[in-house]
Amino acid sequence: MDISEWEQQHNDTYFEMKDDLKKVRGVFVAYNCNIDAIRHIDENDINKLLELVDEKKVKSRLMEYPRQIDSPEDFVARLIISMRDGKAAEVPTYTLDIHEWLSENLGSDVSRMGGQAGIISNLLANMEIKNIIAYVPWLAKEQAEYFVDKENMLHPVIVDGKLELVHPKNAYSSDNEPKVNWIIEFSKDIDFEFSGEKIRVPRDNRLIVSSRPPWIRIDMDQEIYEHLQEVYRGIDGAILAGYQMIKETDEDGNTYDHYVEKSVKLIKKLKEVNPSIRIHVEFTSIQNRLIRRVILKQIVQEHVHSLGLDTVEVANALNVLGYEELAYAVIKKDERAIDALYEGSVILLHELKLERVHVHSLGYYICVISKNSPATPEDHKKSLLFSSTVAAARALVGDISKLDDCDAGLDVPVWEQGYNKFETLESHLIQRGIGTLKDLEDGCVCTPTHDVIIIPTKVVEKPAATVGIGDTISAAAFVSMLSRIQKNNLAKVRV
Numbered sequence: 001m002d003i004s005e006w007e008q009q010h011n012d013t014y015f016e017m018k019d020d021l022k023k024v025r026g027v028f029v030a031y032n033c034n035i036d037a038i039r040h041i042d043e044n045d046i047n048k049l050l051e052l053v054d055e056k057k058v059k060s061r062l063m064e065y066p067r068q069i070d071s072p073e074d075f076v077a078r079l080i081i082s083m084r085d086g087k088a089a090e091v092p093t094y095t096l097d098i099h100e101w102l103s104e105n106l107g108s109d110v111s112r113m114g115g116q117a118g119i120i121s122n123l124l125a126n127m128e129i130k131n132i133i134a135y136v137p138w139l140a141k142e143q144a145e146y147f148v149d150k151e152n153m154l155h156p157v158i159v160d161g162k163l164e165l166v167h168p169k170n171a172y173s174s175d176n177e178p179k180v181n182w183i184i185e186f187s188k189d190i191d192f193e194f195s196g197e198k199i200r201v202p203r204d205n206r207l208i209v210s211s212r213p214p215w216i217r218i219d220m221d222q223e224i225y226e227h228l229q230e231v232y233r234g235i236d237g238a239i240l241a242g243y244q245m246i247k248e249t250d251e252d253g254n255t256y257d258h259y260v261e262k263s264v265k266l267i268k269k270l271k272e273v274n275p276s277i278r279i280h281v282e283f284t285s286i287q288n289r290l291i292r293r294v295i296l297k298q299i300v301q302e303h304v305h306s307l308g309l310d311t312v313e314v315a316n317a318l319n320v321l322g323y324e325e326l327a328y329a330v331i332k333k334d335e336r337a338i339d340a341l342y343e344g345s346v347i348l349l350h351e352l353k354l355e356r357v358h359v360h361s362l363g364y365y366i367c368v369i370s371k372n373s374p375a376t377p378e379d380h381k382k383s384l385l386f387s388s389t390v391a392a393a394r395a396l397v398g399d400i401s402k403l404d405d406c407d408a409g410l411d412v413p414v415w416e417q418g419y420n421k422f423e424t425l426e427s428h429l430i431q432r433g434i435g436t437l438k439d440l441e442d443g444c445v446c447t448p449t450h451d452v453i454i455i456p457t458k459v460v461e462k463p464a465a466t467v468g469i470g471d472t473i474s475a476a477a478f479v480s481m482l483s484r485i486q487k488n489n490l491a492k493v494r495v
C-alpha cells in the first residue's frame with residue numbers, strides 16, 4: 001500500500017473505533033501523577049542561570065554526567081548537556097531544594113497535569129470513556145485540581161467503612177503535598193556560550209527534572225485495597241505506571257522487594273475484581289538499572305499482559321535483560337535500527353510472557369502480539385490506526401478536551417519519513433521470510449510464534465505540545481483494543 005492508502009486506512013477505521021469506545025465499562029489507572037511546572041527558556045534565561053552557579057563546579061559536573069540532580073550546578077550541567085546534544089532527558093532529584101531554587105530563580109510559564117497516570121487519566125476521561133478510576137497514593141489537594149472536572153473521572157475513597165468512587169477533588173488527603181516536576185523546554189538555534197565553548201541548540205527539546213520527594217511510595221491504602229472488589233462497575237482494563245519511583249531502600253528501611261510484592265498484590269486483586277481484565281504497564285525512562293530490571297522481571301513478567309514503550313525504552317529494557325548488543329543496535333541511528341527494534345520487541349514479548357508489546361516511534365508503531373491474545377490481529381491493527389489519529393490530534397491541538405477533538409487528527413498526514421522506515425522493515429522481513437509482501441502491505445504478519453502489526457503513522461509538523469504524546473498513543477491503543485475484546489465477547493453472547 002502506498003502512503004495515501006495508509007491514510008485512507010486510518011480514516012476508514014477511525015469512526016468505527018471511536019464509536020466502539022463506549023463498549024468499555026471502566027479503566028483503572030495508577031500510580032504517578034505530577035504537577036508539571038513548564039518553562040520555555042531563551043538565551044537570556046540560560047545566561048541568567050549561568051550567572052547564578054559556580055562555573056568551575058558546573059564544568060566538573062559536566063564531566064561527571066550526574067545521574068541525579070542534587071544541586072543547582074547539577075541542574076545547569078544537565079541542562080547544558082541536553083541543549084548541546086539535543087537529547088531529551090529526564091533526571092530525578094531527591095531534594096525539594098531544587099524545586100525551591102527553580103521557583104525562585106526561573107519560575108514557570110504554566111503548570112499542567114503530569115505523570116503517565118495523571119496524563120492518561122485525563123485523556124481517557126476527556127475521551128468520554130466510562131468510569132476512569134484513578135488511584136494516586138500521594139493525592140494532594142493541589143494535585144486533585146489538575147484532574148478534569150468530569151463525572152467519569154473517579155478516585156476511590158472509604159466513607160463509613162465502604163468504598164466509594166468520587167471525583168479526585170473530593171478524595172485527596174490534606175496530609176499530602178503535590179509532587180512537582182519541572183519541564184524546561186528550549187528551541188532549536190538558541191545560541192549561548194559556556195566556559196569559552198559556543199553552543200547552538202540543534203533541535204527543540206526538553207529537560208525534565210523528575211521530583212522524588214522522600215514521602216513517595218508506590219503502594220495502595222490498605223482499606224481501599226481491601227474494599228476494591230466493591231467496584232462493581234466492571235473494570236475492563238488497568239493502566240499502571242510510576243514504578244520508576246521504587247527505591248532500592250526507602251527512608252523507612254523497606255527494600256524494593258516490599259514494593260514489588262505490594263504492586264503484584266494489587267495486580268492480583270484487580271484480576272479478582274475482573275478475571276478477564278487486561279493489565280497494561282506504560283514504561284518510561286528509569287535511570288536505576290537494578291530497579292528497571294526488577295520492574296520487568298518481577299512485576300511485568302507473569303503478571304502483566306501489555307507493555308507500552310518508546311524505542312529508547314526498548315533499548316534500555318533489552319540492556320538490563322542481557323541483550324546489550326541488540327540494545328545498542330536499536331539506539332544506533334542506522335538502517336538496521338528498525339530491524340533490531342522489531343527483534344527486540346519480539347524478545348520482550350516472549351521473555352516477559354506478554355500478550356502484547358506496543359512500541360511507538362516517530363512515524364511508525366510496531367506491535368507484537370502473542371498467539372493467545374484475546375483480540376485478533378485485525379483488532380490490534382485497528383486500535384493502532386485509531387491511536388495514531390488520536391495522538392496526531394493531541395500533537396496538533398496540544399490537548400484533547402472531548403472525544404470529538406480527536407477528529408482533528410484525521411487531517412494530519414501519514415509522515416513520509418515514517419512510511420519509508422516502515423518500507424525498510426517491510427523489505428527486511430520479506431528477505432528473512434517473515435511474511436509475504438501481501439502480508440506486510442497490510443501491516444499484519446502472522447508467524448508461528450507471534451503476530452506482528454506495523455503501521456506508518458501520522459506526524460504533526462509543528463506540534464503544539466510533545467509531553468505525554470507517547471502516553472496518549474499507548475492509552476488510546478490499549479483502550480480501543482479493550483473495546484474490541486468487549487465487542488467480540490458481546491458478539492459471542494449474542495450468537
Ligand SMILES: Nc1ncnc2c1ncn2[C@@H]1O[C@H](COP(=O)(O)OP(=O)(O)O)[C@@H](O)[C@H]1O
Pocket residue numbers: 309310311360361362363391392395458459460461462463466467468469470471472473
Ligand atoms: N509531532 C508529533 N506528531 C505525532 N506523534 C508524535 C509527534 N512527536 C512525538 N510523537 C510521538 O510521541 C512519542 C513520544 O513518546 P515518549 O517518548 O514515550 O514520550 P512521552 O511518554 O513523554 O509522551 C513518539 O514516539 C512519537 O510516536
Ligand SMILES: O=P(O)(O)OC[C@H]1O[C@](O)(CO)[C@@H](O)[C@@H]1O
Pocket residue numbers: 032033034035036090113114115116119181182183208209210211242244245284467468
Ligand atoms: O517519574 P515521574 O516523576 O512521575 O515523571 C514521569 C513523567 O511524567 C511527566 O510529568 C509528564 O509525562 C514528566 O515530568 C515525566 O516524564
Ligand SMILES: [Mg+2]
Pocket residue numbers: 283284309310470471
Ligand atoms: Mg513514554
